[in-house]
Amino acid sequence: MKKLFLSLALLLLGMLPTSCQNAPEADFAFTNVNIVDVEGGQILANQTVFIKDGKISLIVPSNEARLANTQTVRPGEGGYLMPGLAEMHAHIPGNQNMRLLEETLFLYLSNGITTIRGMLGQPYHLELKEKVATGEILGPRIYTSGPSLNGNSVTSVQQAEQMVRDQKKAGYDFMKLHPGLTLENFNAIVKTAKEVNMPFAGHVSIDVGIRNTLKAQYASIDHVDGYIEGLVPSSIRVNPNANGFFGLNFTKIADENLLDELVQLTVENEVWIVPTQAMMERWVGPEAPETLAQETEMKYMSPSTVDNWVRTKKQIIESPAYDAEQALQFNTLRRKIIQKLHAAGVGILLGSDAPQVFNVPGFSIQLELDAMVRSGMSPLEAIRAGTLNPALFFKAPHEFGAIKEGASADLILVRKNPLDNIAHLQDRAGVMVRGKWLSRQEIDNRLKEIAKNYGH
Secondary structure, three states: OHHHHHHHHHHHHHHOOHHHOOOOOOOEEEEEEEEEEOOOOEEEEEEEEEEEOOEEEEEEEHHHOOOOOOOEEEEOOOOEEEEOEEEEEEOOOOOOOHHHHHHHHHHHHHOOEEEEEEOOOOHHHHHHHHHHHHOOOOOOEEEEEOOOEOOOOOOOHHHHHHHHHHHHHHOOOEEEEOOOOOHHHHHHHHHHHHHHOOOEEEOOOOOOHHHHHHHOOOOEEEOOOOHHHHOOOOOOOOOHHHOOHHHHHHHHHOOHHHHHHHHHHHHHOOOEEEOOHHHHHHHHOOOOHHHHOOOHHHHHOOHHHHHHHHHHHHHHHOOOOOOHHHHHHHHHHHHHHHHHHHHOOOOEOOOOOEOEOOEOOOHHHHHHHHHHHHOOOOHHHHHHHHOHHHHHHOOOOOOOOOOOOOOEOOEEEEOOOOOOOHHHHHOEEEEEEOOEEEEHHHHHHHHHHHHHHOOO
16 A cells, blocks of 8 residues: 555656756746856856855756746846956945945946946945945945055055055955055055055056066056056156156157066066056047047936046147047057957956046946957957956955856846857846846836936
């Protein structure tokens, strides 16, 4: 009799729909998606990705997946699922205007940016970081610097040492160095930072120079700062303070034969580079600021901000010393530097310096991805600069940056293969941040609200 009941039970189990058999515990499932494997550099076709408690819990071929009725299912319809992007040179509003703050964080999310590195920190950014991590505020994962260390804020060795220790104690992730530091104060910063294990990143001070900066082992040099100045032969006696905007004035006297030395120093000292090339092209390129002000994404910024951007660009291109041909040569040389650094194996990080002159948060990262490809990187390499590389940079490769079991569910679903064309990243079906799904419609509705706030 027992055998009869057992046989009957097994028969009934076999008659149950396959969706109820061995379905994994999950809150959400993407079905029939093609995974962009940034580590292997390939596409894993027809996969189902399960999400539980904000993390990727299981990845299986779709023909083996078992779905439960309690799960929210998002059919991928053959789309491409990739890791969320990191904006590695981001800015968070410096005041605590909550509406502006939430708008800025959402603009990043709207373009698939699920991690940001705030490059000009304030004390309240530490509180914001925690609120985002706990889900109290919707936004990308935040890493933040402390307030700027520069020629005005650091005026003595003692002050340098104290600022480093104070920022370490406060809990900032790293320090942001701006221009104006004397070599003596810079050395004090570096010495103390290494004593307390506090990373530092950012700009190159003229008195310090690119070679000393590289030897100091910056975590990252942003904007490719200092490299063009470093290409000026010592035989040419120039006033180093006459370098202009990131070395613009030295473009025509830069000797590319000196680049190999700088590249080798970068490699030896394991310094990462955040190019922000698209920002440079928009800021100093000859394109009329009034034209840039009409770009679609400008409606998500306040009119006063856009007007300020127009004035800022005009100050450069309407200056009697401005040379449009030199500006184009400047950006050509920068792309050559980026290409050579990348070819040598230097770690490249995706960053656009948003919000900055005509760089709207989120949207500017699409411009930067295009600039990376135009600088000699493949679409895969550009995507790695915004996914795998930031995770490696922060020593968190198991936490984010790739689609794998146990990683945070920070994901972008795009309709076409981004490895074929980097522009396909702009055709998003939705974004997931730590397990929360933002559909294309939800994103568009929120963007309309933001635009409406500014009269559009």
